[in-house]
Amino acid sequence: MTTKDKREYVRRPVDVPVDFIVQGRLYQGWIRNISEDGFLIExxxxxxxxxxxxxxYSFHLFGQENIAGRIIWVGSQVIGVKFETPENNK
Incomplete structure (x- = not known):
């Protein structure tokens, strides 16, 4: 069974610029795919x-949204992020 087969949610390809903070440092990147539980940043x-x-993250219709997550894997110039929710913090 591949990692793709194990995924609970479908990943959707996107091409969205993003500014994000890890350990107090500002980074820039691109969200390349997203699902209900996480996303990939290049x-x-x-x-x-x-x-x-x-x-x-700025949504055109809804304004700004604060998004928190945890890095769950690291690759060459990409990171996998899982959204943090109250359920994930238990």
Whole structure:
């Protein structure tokens, strides 16, 4: 069974610029895919699994949304992020 087969939610391809903060440092990147529980960011930098990430995302119709997550995997110039919810913090 591949990782793709194990996914609970379908990933949707997107191409969205994003500014985000990890350990107090501002980074820039591109969200390349997104699902109900997380997203993939293409970016440069050195990251570690378990680091918290935060960003403010501007929705055209709804204004700004604060989004928090945790890095769950790190690849070459990409990171996988799982959304933080009260359920995930238990």
């Amino acid at each position: 970016t440069e930098g050195t990251f570690s699994v378990g680091q918290n990430i935060s960003m403010i």
